Amino acid sequence: MFHPRRSLRALLPPLAAGLALTALPATTAQAASTLTNGGFEADGSGVATPRDWSEYGSTGASFVESGGRSGSYRLSHWASSAYKVETYQYLSGLTNGAYKLTAWVSSGGGQNAAYIALKNCGGAEQRTDLPVSAGGWIRIVVPVNVTNNQCTISINSDANAGNWINVDDLTFTSGTSGTSIKGADISSLAKSEAKGGVYRTGSGSAGDAVAILRSAGMNYARLKVWVNPADGYNNKARVLAMAKRVKAQGMKLLVDFHYSDTWADPGAQSKPAAWSGHSYSQLKTDVYNHTYDVLNALKAQGTTADMVQVGNEINGGMLWNEGSTSNWPQLAGLLNSGYDAVKAVNSGTTVALHLAKGGDLSGTRWWFDSARSNGVKFDAIGLSYYGYWHGTLAEFQTTLDDAASRYGKPVFVAETAYPFRLGSEDAHQDIIDTTGELVSGYPASVAGQTRWMNDVASIVEAVPNGRGLGVFYWEATWTAVNGNGWDPNDASSGNGWENQALFGYDDRALSSMAWFSHR
Numbered sequence: 001m002f003h004p005r006r007s008l009r010a011l012l013p014p015l016a017a018g019l020a021l022t023a024l025p026a027t028t029a030q031a032a033s034t035l036t037n038g039g040f041e042a043d044g045s046g047v048a049t050p051r052d053w054s055e056y057g058s059t060g061a062s063f064v065e066s067g068g069r070s071g072s073y074r075l076s077h078w079a080s081s082a083y084k085v086e087t088y089q090y091l092s093g094l095t096n097g098a099y100k101l102t103a104w105v106s107s108g109g110g111q112n113a114a115y116i117a118l119k120n121c122g123g124a125e126q127r128t129d130l131p132v133s134a135g136g137w138i139r140i141v142v143p144v145n146v147t148n149n150q151c152t153i154s155i156n157s158d159a160n161a162g163n164w165i166n167v168d169d170l171t172f173t174s175g176t177s178g179t180s181i182k183g184a185d186i187s188s189l190a191k192s193e194a195k196g197g198v199y200r201t202g203s204g205s206a207g208d209a210v211a212i213l214r215s216a217g218m219n220y221a222r223l224k225v226w227v228n229p230a231d232g233y234n235n236k237a238r239v240l241a242m243a244k245r246v247k248a249q250g251m252k253l254l255v256d257f258h259y260s261d262t263w264a265d266p267g268a269q270s271k272p273a274a275w276s277g278h279s280y281s282q283l284k285t286d287v288y289n290h291t292y293d294v295l296n297a298l299k300a301q302g303t304t305a306d307m308v309q310v311g312n313e314i315n316g317g318m319l320w321n322e323g324s325t326s327n328w329p330q331l332a333g334l335l336n337s338g339y340d341a342v343k344a345v346n347s348g349t350t351v352a353l354h355l356a357k358g359g360d361l362s363g364t365r366w367w368f369d370s371a372r373s374n375g376v377k378f379d380a381i382g383l384s385y386y387g388y389w390h391g392t393l394a395e396f397q398t399t400l401d402d403a404a405s406r407y408g409k410p411v412f413v414a415e416t417a418y419p420f421r422l423g424s425e426d427a428h429q430d431i432i433d434t435t436g437e438l439v440s441g442y443p444a445s446v447a448g449q450t451r452w453m454n455d456v457a458s459i460v461e462a463v464p465n466g467r468g469l470g471v472f473y474w475e476a477t478w479t480a481v482n483g484n485g486w487d488p489n490d491a492s493s494g495n496g497w498e499n500q501a502l503f504g505y506d507d508r509a510l511s512s513m514a515w516f517s518h519r
Contacts, residue, residue, distance in 0.1 A: 006485045023116065033093040035101075035153060038170035040064050041071045050075060054090070060156070067136045069104045069168040077114075077157040078164040088154040093174065095145050096122075098176040101142040101153060106166040111440030113158040114165050115138065124165035126519075130165055131384045131455035132441025134458035139167070141177045141462040143519060148340040159285055180460050181412055182516040183220030183254065183471025184213060184502065188334055190242055191233040195483040200508045209477050212509050213502070214249040217516030222254040222414075223244040224312065225294055227272035229261050231488040236294050242301040252306040254472070255298070256354075257291060257317055257338065259311060266356050269323070280322045280330055284337040287319075291341035295349070305348050309336035309414070313356040313384055325370070332374035339377045350379045354414045358383035359391020361399045374388070380469065381407065382414030385456065387439040388432055397459045404467040413460055414470035415506030418452035419444040419501040420512060425480035425505045428494020444499070445495075445513050453515035458516030461519060473515075478501040 032052065042051040047064040049055055053075075055062050061079035068074040077085055099118075107114055109132035119125040126144045136356050144151060159470045189197075189209055196250055199209035210221070225240055239255065247252050254419045258264040261272045271278075291310070298305055317324040324335045339351050353371065357363055368381070381403050385396050406410045422444045426429045433446070442448045453473065460468040478484075486495030504510050 005164065008361055020227065031033070031090050032090040033091065035091065035170060038172075039068065039071045039168060040075050041068070043073075045073060050087070052089060053087055054303055055085060055087050059085060059086040060298055061085045061159075062087045067166070068134075071168075074112075074141075074166045074168040075155065076164060076166050077155070077159065079159070079161065079162045084158045086154055086156050088152055089150045090120075090150070090152045092150045094144050094149050094151060095455045096149060097174060098170060099144050099151070100177050101144070101172050102139060102172065103138050103142075103170045103495055104132050104168050106137050107131065108134050108164050108440075109117060111157055111159040111163045111165075113156065114163075115156050116167070117156065118141055118142050118144040119152050119154055120142045121145070121151035128458055129451065129454060131393050131458065132439075133393050134440070136392065137166075137349070137393050138397055138459065139462045140458050143177045144446055160180050165226075172508055177461050177466070178519045179457065179468055179470035181472065183215055183470060184218055184471040184476035185220055185222040185224070185256075185472055185474045186210065186213070186242070186255075186477045187222070187224040187366040188236055190238050190482060191231065192479060192484045193483045195481045197477075197479055197481040197484065198507045199477065199479075199503055200506070202509045204508055205419050209503070210249050210251075211512070213476060213516075215250060216509065216513035218251065218476075218513075219516075220252045220254060220470070222256055222474075224256040224258055226258055226261050226488075228274055229488045229489070231487065236479075239294065240297055240301060240303070243298055244301065247303045247480070253303065254307040254309065254314055254352075255294065255305045256471050258307040259287060259290070264318065265313070266314040269316060269320045275319070277479075280333075282335055283319055287337040288341045291338050292345060295342060295345040299345055305342075305349050307350040307352055307380070308338075308342045309354045309382060310335055310342070310378075313392065314353065315355050315357065316334045316457060317377070325333050325367070328374045330417070331378045332371065335371070335376050338399050351377070352380040352382045352414070353378045353383040354384070356384040358413070359395035359399055360383030360404060361395065365406065366398050369405065372407065379409065381409050381437065382413040383409045383411065384474075386416060386440070387452065388437050390487050393455065394461060396456075397462070400459065400468070401463055401505065404463050406467070409497070410467045410469045411436060411460070411463060413456060413471040415472060415474035416456050417474050417497075418437045418449045419499045420446045420449040420501075420504065420510055421499050423499070424494075424496075425498050426482075426494045428485065428496050430499050431496045432500065446510050449500075449510070449516055450512040453512065454518055457483050457515060457518040473502065475500075479503050479507065480505070480508060
């Protein structure tokens with residue numbers, strides 16, 4: 001949200017303003033056994049230091065003003081010149097155990113650093129960056145394990161002139177948070193390797209891309225499966241081979257059924273050639289048999305799928321025209337045929353339904369309301385969320401939270417990505433290739449890619465009632481390799497996505513892989 005310009009107290013002298021943000025000793029700070037005045041309602045607008053909070057650094061840049069998320073007021077950091085400020089509250093007399101801080105935040109971006117931290121709690125500091133969200137409030141959660149009966153809640157800005165953050169409605173309660181899925185789609189990998197693709201560690205040593213990703217913290221691989229693709233990749237045999245490598249690294253496996261010979265997405269859901277002309281009744285059998293066949297083969301080789309997507313980005317349905325959303329009873333029959341096949345192979349495999357447009361609240365509600373009223377069976381909801389196409393982070397959080405609550409199901413990001421640079425490595429124009437296509441506050445850089453992934457993961461982590469499962473990156477290993485283009489029917493097609501991989505143009509693992517270690 002836009003931050004109004006306002007007169008502020010004079011900033012501290014430059015020397016103090018340049019100091020690292022370190023809280024004053026606990027004995028000088030406000031101490032309480034629980035967080036107080038977390039909504040900043042104890043004082044009116046213009047209060048320089050909110051009651052029960054302390055400040056350090058450029059204290060004039062920290063103040064209470066109107067425009068709270070739920071009440072009348074909020075905490076803001078802003079100044080007309082560069083500033084560093086910390087607003088903190090020291091808690092003592094805590095019962096040791098797991099806690100989590102919940103806060104609603106908004107940031108215009110541009111700071112050197114803007115984050116909320118829990119520190120001096122007896123262990124490592126737990127820190128979460130504030131997502132760039134000028135369009136609305138975003139809830140974040142920071143977990144911590146208190147082992148010394150105390151903890152300091154710290155709101156920090158290391159900012160340039162005019163940068164701002166707003167914070168409101170903080171709570172500090174018993175409990176924990178985190179996500180179980182730190183995943184990536186690596187469907188491109190087998191073909192890339194076959195065509196000469198090389199993958200290197202960050203230091204430059206050639207290695208196995210699956211092992212490199214695992215060592216960075218990836219714990220779940222997503223593999224798409226086509227029925228009979230022209231290039232012979234991403235079919236049953238290739239998925240079986242890659243599944244062995246995934247499971248050998250101790251990772252879980254998501255199998256993404258497209259029910260096509262090529263890409264299936266909101267704009268294309270073409271039937272496989274082998275199913276062309278089949279009746280609706282036969283298509284239900286086709287879906288069952290194909291799903292069962294692939295999954296049973298995986299199980300037989302000791303690599304049982306942990307999660308399955310019945311369809312890929314099926315906003316408009318699948319297996320057009322019979323399975324279009326213009327005929328929900330038929331679409332429901334096809335989806336349930338896939339569900340039944342999954343469960344027949346292994347009742348413990350999670351069945352997910354996957355839509356694109358992660359920031360589209362009304363569209364997501366319409367789709368899943370229709371699915372529910374037509375008796376569609378599913379265990380989890382996956383949403384694609386690309387910030388340059390699918391709405392703001394705030395809109396995405398609203399949609400994700402609503403889906404989890406409205407349908408009582410766990411949710412996850414089935415696809416997201418961000419560029420680490422602009423400029424194509426091959427002759428094919430990249431999908432995102434101009435600064436005007438980027439999300440405000442997230443540059444096309446390794447740092448911008450890292451920040452994007454951490455912020456998306458933070459939103460999933462904050463889904464209430466522990467229903468946020470995690471995130472899959474798309475597509476981690478799709479580097480520019482001759483012959484490994486987007487079109488399985490055209491060996492000369494280019495990539496268009498290599499500037500959003502997790503390996504750079506020098507084939508080295510990017511430091512943005514650090515997002516896999518997000519809580």
